[in-house]
Amino acid sequence: MISNPEEGKLVFCDGSVWHRLQCLRGFGEWIDSIVEFSANLQRMNLDVSTFSCICTLALLTERHGLKEPKRVEDLQNNVVRCLKDNGTAGPDGGGPNHWSNHLSKLLEKLPELRTLCIQGLQRIFYLKLEDLVPPPAVIDKLFLDTLPF
Known part of the structure; x- marks a missing residue:
């Protein structure tokens, strides 16, 4: 958006x-x-690959009922490694130290993004309960898969 x-x-x-x-x-x-x-x-002037990695990290969270949490953790580490490898020159050519700073600020955004995702799921749940708007099938499945019961 x-x-x-x-x-x-x-x-x-x-x-x-x-x-x-x-x-x-x-x-x-x-x-x-x-x-x-x-x-x-x-x-933050993110390039497409950096933005994609951040979105991936937001989706790769430990959830209730995970059968292999270690695999999720390994995948998260691989994505962070990709971010580090992608940004050795930094988003504006500021060098490795600048990129490290930038990466830290970027990773600090993850909890906020995850909170926004949870709020979005809550909003979808409300709309679904009130039968105001039918959610798209993919969102409906994601929502049902995240329920702890």
Whole structure:
């Protein structure tokens, strides 16, 4: 999602443009947290591979009922290694020390991103309970797979 806060417009990956007020009905105040997080990431000038790694790390979390948590941990370590290898020159050519600093700041964003994901799942659960909006099948499956019961 790309936002234009001055105009209150949000551009989604499918190209649709919604005004913030249109999003509030479905997303609630959560949309403001998403816009703020998105703006923070945009200021970090991430390249596609770095952004992809951060998204992957957000998805690779220990969940209730994991049969092989060690494999998840190994995968997380591999993704972090890829991030380190990708950024030896840094996002703006600042050198390895600059990249190490940048990487630390980036990894500090993960808990916030995971919290936003949980809030999104809660919002989807609410919409599903109220039968307001049927979630896409992939989101529905993800939601059901994360339930601890």
